[in-house]
Amino acid sequence: MPASLLTALDHDPFVLVCRVTGDALLVQHAMASALPDPLLADLVDAGTWVLADASFGCWRLAGLGEPTDAATLVRLADDYPLEAPDPVASAVAGTSPAAGSASLRLEGRAVAIVPARTSEADAEAALLDDDDLTAVPLLLEGHPLAETAFVVRGRDRHLLLAPGGLLERLPVGEPLYRLGPGPLFLPVGYRTRPRLPPSARRALFGAGDDVAVVALPDRAVAFDLRTRHPVWTLWAGPGPQLDLQLPPEIEAALADVDAQATPRPPEPEPEPAPQPPAGGLQRARELWKKLRSRAPEAPSAPRTWLNDALDAEFADDWARAAELHERHGDPLRAAHLYERAARRNGTRTSHRDSP
Numbered sequence: 001m002p003a004s005l006l007t008a009l010d011h012d013p014f015v016l017v018c019r020v021t022g023d024a025l026l027v028q029h030a031m032a033s034a035l036p037d038p039l040l041a042d043l044v045d046a047g048t049w050v051l052a053d054a055s056f057g058c059w060r061l062a063g064l065g066e067p068t069d070a071a072t073l074v075r076l077a078d079d080y081p082l083e084a085p086d087p088v089a090s091a092v093a094g095t096s097p098a099a100g101s102a103s104l105r106l107e108g109r110a111v112a113i114v115p116a117r118t119s120e121a122d123a124e125a126a127l128l129d130d131d132d133l134t135a136v137p138l139l140l141e142g143h144p145l146a147e148t149a150f151v152v153r154g155r156d157r158h159l160l161l162a163p164g165g166l167l168e169r170l171p172v173g174e175p176l177y178r179l180g181p182g183p184l185f186l187p188v189g190y191r192t193r194p195r196l197p198p199s200a201r202r203a204l205f206g207a208g209d210d211v212a213v214v215a216l217p218d219r220a221v222a223f224d225l226r227t228r229h230p231v232w233t234l235w236a237g238p239g240p241q242l243d244l245q246l247p248p249e250i251e252a253a254l255a256d257v258d259a260q261a262t263p264r265p266p267e268p269e270p271e272p273a274p275q276p277p278a279g280g281l282q283r284a285r286e287l288w289k290k291l292r293s294r295a296p297e298a299p300s301a302p303r304t305w306l307n308d309a310l311d312a313e314f315a316d317d318w319a320r321a322a323e324l325h326e327r328h329g330d331p332l333r334a335a336h337l338y339e340r341a342a343r344r345n346g347t348r349t350s351h352r353d354s355p
Contacts (some may be wrong), residue, residue, distance in 0.1 A: 016056050026061065028052040109194065111204060113217045116191040118177065120343070122336070125161035125185050126173035127214055127221070133158050135172050137235035148306055148333075149231040152212065152223040159185075159212060159223045160231065163309035164325055164333030176214060183212035183225065183314045190217065209314070313337070 006029060009017045018026035022041035027033075031053060033040060040051070048061040128136070133153075140146045149162040160166070160173065169175045169188075176185040181198045184207040192215070196204070205220060207213040212223045246254070305324050312321040322337035 013055075016050075016052055018050065018052075024048045026050045028056065111196065112193050113186065113190050113215050114193045115189060118188055118191065121177035121188050122165050122340070123167075123169045123175040123188065124165040124178045125159060125176040125214075126166065126170055127176055127185075127187070127216075128158040128160055128173040130156060130158075132172040133234070136160070136231065139170060139172065140231055141235055146232050148330075150228040150306075150310070151231045151234060152225060152228045154221070154223055157214075157221050159214065161212075161228075161310070163306050163313055163321060164330070164337050167333065167336060178313075179215075180316060182207040182209070185212065185214045187214075187216065209311075 006017060009015050010029065017029040019029055021027060021037040024044040024047065025037065025041040026048065027037060028051065033051065049058070050061050051058050140149065145162060145166065149160060149166070152159040175188045177188050178184065179186045179201065181202050184201060184205050205213045205215060210225050212225050214221045305328055309321045309324040312324065318337045318341035322334040322341070325337065326334035
């Protein structure tokens with residue numbers, strides 16, 4: 001029997017729940033005597049013994065008839081309508097009318113985002129509109145958050161997030177908390193109705209490794225996390241033009257390499273070009289390759305440990321994310337992540353221990 005059913009029956013003052021020992025001994029559920037049940041069963045001389053606490057007492061059980069199925073003790077109310085399954089619908093669903101009662105599924109109610117108390121939720125991201133996005137440089141230029149935050153730009157909504165959370169609520173945008181699993185965010189002060197397990201949230205909202213979803217009361221907004229950039233790119237454009245100071249002989253070698261790399265129309269009698277000094281041509285080629293590989297049009301934003309920390313956080317591996325922040329001299333965010341991990345583990349333990 002399910003533990004929840006046993007608990008409910010135990011709270012009924014007119015019901016005695018027993019465990020069966022042998023053929024002639026019934027002992028009250030969650031109760032025990034000094035003797036083990038098998039030894040007590042050997043003491044039964046006739047009939048069936050029932051051993052219970054003081055509220056029920058101990059007595060002999062004398063049956064008045066054969067055991068009866070408990071389902072026969074209940075019936076539907078007289079005014080309760082019971083409709084037979086539609087044969088057409090059963091045929092479309094691939095079932096027969098005879099098996100309709102076992103195969104028909106209840107339609108679940110639509111999932112909604114409703115107001116709720118989320119006092120323990122931290123501001124881990126922010127949803128911005130175009131006006132908020134223009135105000136972000138005024139707020140974060142020179143702010144410590146500019147070192148760790150990322151921005152994911154969209155059509156008319158934008159996502160601001162940071163490994164370890166924003167740690168504070170900005171005066172722009174709508175603060176979000178991560179419900180999970182993965183990058184699934186909800187506004188602070190809202191939750192799903194009905195409450196959903198992680199597997200259902202993953203299937204219904206579609207948040208994944210490269211897709212962040214913000215579930216709002218009126219719609220859900222998705223962002224491509226592969227397009228995220230450091231937030232400082234909102235106010236830092238291309239760097240200054242570099243004036244590469246080279247010795248005159250290296251500049252001459254570069255000009256000669258450039259002349260050789262540029263196709264020219266054939267000449268009747270080409271004159272031999274002067275050769276650069278031995279060893280200088282190879283060095284010139286390497287320098288020229290480095291110069292050509294530079295892209296000053298956009299700020300350089302290579303992948304760093306912050307990206308690894310954010311990915312670990314989306315995977316609910318808060319310990320690894322905290323270790324990365326601690327290793328790189330950010331103890332505040334590391335402590336925040338350790339706290340979130342302990343809070344989540346405590347919640348799971350309490351849910352597991354509850355009846």
